[in-house]
Amino acid sequence: MIKVGIIGVGTVGTSVANILKENADVISARAGRDIVVKSGVVRNLSKDRGLDIILTDNVDDVLNDDEIDIVVELMGGVDEPFVVVKRALESGKAVVTANKALLAYHRYELQELAGNIPFEFEASVAGGIPIITALRDGLSANHIESIMGIMNGTCNYMMTEMTNNGVSYDAILKEAQDLGYAEADPTFDVGGYDAAHKLLILASIAYGLDAKPEDILIEGIENVSSEDIAFAKEFGYAIKLLAIAKKDNNEVELRVHAALIKKEAMIAKIDGVMNGVSVVGDKVGETLYYGAGAGGDATASAVVANIIDIARSGKSTPMLGFNRPMEGNTLTLKSSDDIESKYYLRINVTDKAGVLAQLSKIFESYNISIETMLQRSSENGSANLLISTHKAVEKDIQSMLKELEKLDFINFRPVMIRIV
Numbered sequence: 254m255i256k257v258g259i260i261g262v263g264t265v266g267t268s269v270a271n272i273l274k275e276n277a278d279v280i281s282a283r284a285g286r287d288i289v290v291k292s293g294v295v296r297n298l299s300k301d302r303g304l305d306i307i308l309t310d311n312v313d314d315v316l317n318d319d320e321i322d323i324v325v326e327l328m329g330g331v332d333e334p335f336v337v338v339k340r341a342l343e344s345g346k347a348v349v350t351a352n353k354a355l356l357a358y359h360r361y362e363l364q365e366l367a368g369n370i371p372f373e374f375e376a377s378v379a380g381g382i383p384i385i386t387a388l389r390d391g392l393s394a395n396h397i398e399s400i401m402g403i404m405n406g407t408c409n410y411m412m413t414e415m416t417n418n419g420v421s422y423d424a425i426l427k428e429a430q431d432l433g434y435a436e437a438d439p440t441f442d443v444g445g446y447d448a449a450h451k452l453l454i455l456a457s458i459a460y461g462l463d464a465k466p467e468d469i470l471i472e473g474i475e476n477v478s479s480e481d482i483a484f485a486k487e488f489g490y491a492i493k494l495l496a497i498a499k500k501d502n503n504e505v506e507l508r509v510h511a512a513l514i515k516k517e518a519m520i521a522k523i524d525g526v527m528n529g530v531s532v533v534g535d536k537v538g539e540t541l542y543y544g545a546g547a548g549g550d551a552t553a554s555a556v557v558a559n560i561i562d563i564a565r566s567g568k569s570t571p572m573l574g575f576n577r578p579m580e581g582n583t584l585t586l587k588s589s590d591d592i593e594s595k596y597y598l599r600i601n602v603t604d605k606a607g608v609l610a611q612l613s614k615i616f617e618s619y620n621i622s623i624e625t626m627l628q629r630s631s632e633n634g635s636a637n638l639l640i641s642t643h644k645a646v647e648k649d650i651q652s653m654l655k656e657l658e659k660l661d662f663i664n665f666r667p668v669m670i671r672i673v
């Protein structure tokens with residue numbers, strides 16, 4: 254029998270305990286032995302969680318319990334879980350976590366500490382989709398050319414409801430929190446950080462790249478307005494929060510931002526809490542993964558799969574998939590300044606003579622070529638200029654936006670959304 258201790262019995266932890274009980278027949282058969290939860294750790298012992306497991310508010314009750322074989326960390330955060338997980342590994346216990354924030358900062362230290370002790374984290378990226386296993390095992394024969402996808406269920410749920418049903422940002426964020434999709438601090442979701450944490454984990458498995466959130470371009474959905482959603486819809490685009498990793502010669506670009514995507518594209522059709530990830534390998538070509546990206550049961554499905562795997566074999570694949578560095582591996586992180594993209598710009602101007610002429614000079618001076626432009630005038634004497642550009646370089650667009658902000662005929666900060 255395998256005994257599990259769950260540190261953090263909230264949305265995901267409760268589902269893990271329930272699945273281990275409700276699906277015990279198939280789980281025991283697949284694992285070759287019974288798996289039971291011996292105890293769980295919470296902060297608030299007075300809260301009823303509808304579970305028949307022993308609960309404590311002291312992590313030592315799990316970490317010092319010699320009968321517990323696997324510690325499942327589902328408390329969230331970075332510093333506290335790092336200490337907890339380190340202690341679990343030091344006492345020889347296998348670890349399963351869904352905590353992408355922890356891994357975004359400490360994955361290489363944890364890999365070192367784990368050594369041959371199993372350390373699994375399937376649920377940390379894209380909830381219930383087995384993307385870690387796919388990338389680390391199923392695609393291990395390939396050089397990975399790109400990874401692109403929707404990796405935050407909360408943002409996708411919000412963008413879908415705002416686009417299809419005109420629901421307000423605040424109301425739909427509250428709903429995503431009530432449904433258990435959002436992080437304890439939802440700024441991580443809407444600010445793009447959660448998707449970035451996931452992208453960094455995938456980048457380590459795909460490219461052996463050790464980057465931190467501070468090193469990459471991260472933007473969220475906070476500045477996507479209902480006006481831009483409506484314009485996007487009118488012109489046949491969906492707006493999604495995308496996470497992108499792309500190899501370009503010896504560099505890898507990593508970025509998270511809202512993006513306009515043609516509505517016919519497969520990824521534009523991924524709605525609600527669903528996530529979708531495309532991985533392109535040099536031998537396999539494109540592969541696609543789709544499924545629930547957040548929520549208790551979907552996430553716990555991936556956590557329990559890791560527990561079963563550990564119970565089955567007791568041995569581990571190297572945590573991040575590489576047994577040693579690749580010979581001649583010179584892959585480095587591309588500077589965000591050098592990223593190239595097409596851009597959508599919405600510039601609200603005073604509708605008067607000479608404005609377009611001045612703007613076109615500024616565009617030219619930053620080497621930014623306009624692909625399409627449309628003017629929507631209002632009765633109050635202002636106009637929205639809706640511009641799409643040909644491919645341009647990020648640092649040029651950013652510098653131009655700074656200059657545009659200073660012009661007296663521009664009424665407020667221009668809106669920029671990348672087109673993918």
Ligand code: NAP
Binds near residue numbers: 310354434548
């Ligand atoms: P949650 O509902 O907030 O649950 C967190 C649990 O940890 C709660 O039971 C809390 O106790 C407990 N806890 C927190 N700090 C503690 C401490 N210092 N000592 C003891 N217990 C502590 O969070 P969740 O949504 O289940 O997420 C858990 C982890 O899974 C996070 O790392 C999250 O990023 C990740 N994840 C979540 C989802 C999802 O859809 N929710 C999907 C993928 C990954 P109380 O209940 O008493 O407050």
Ligand code: HSE
Binds near residue numbers: 447
């Ligand atoms: N808050 C995360 C999301 C949970 O919405 O995608 C799943 O990682």
